[in-house]
Amino acid sequence: MSDTLDLSHIDLSHIDTWIFDLDNTLYRADVSFFADIGEKMTAFISRHLALQPDEARLLQEEYFHDYGATLSGLMDIHGMDPAPFLDYVHDVDLSVLTPNPALRSAIEALPGRRIIFTNGSRGHYRNVASHLGLLDLFEGGFAIEDMHYEPKPKRRAYERFVDAYDFDPTRAVFFEDTRRNLEVAKEMGMTTVWITGDDAWPGAGDAEGDYVDAVTSDLAGWLERAR
């Protein structure tokens, strides 16, 4: 993916709120990092629903596709308690994630509010952003607990987020690797930047539409050029 849909196409002079997804946006992990989380989800589902691992994996993928987050399907269909699931699946080795000083500098220089908007848990975004040396740059985050487990791309997640942080969506830009999560953001007036990579997260690139304002595989470089 090239940067050809870059800054010549969009104006950021009106932006006062900078919103970032977490996983595969603020960092790009080795595939094994997400495989670890995915395997823990499979194990948890298998144990709690008494399914074979391959059946559990199918359910996991189906709920991710249908609900935006596997947990939301487990809660809706099976009445699962979210806290033990989140604690278990996000208890992974963060040492494989490498801090990126260039990204820190680029985010630190942004004028305005900076907020994390993730379908992960509060604990997950705080652990990861802290490990990456980025957490102090953000006013806060909005996680799946804050979404009442109705995650992106559900419109209600975005409405709750805007209400909670009381910002004007038309003055916000949203960076996100899961392409379908940009559609509602765009409908609400946000500027949208799709973060791409060779190892796109499931769900990335599976939607059609012209709701992507810019595309980049290099968030730090893009932000530096945007200033």
Ligand SMILES: [Mg+2]
């Ligand atoms: Mg992501």
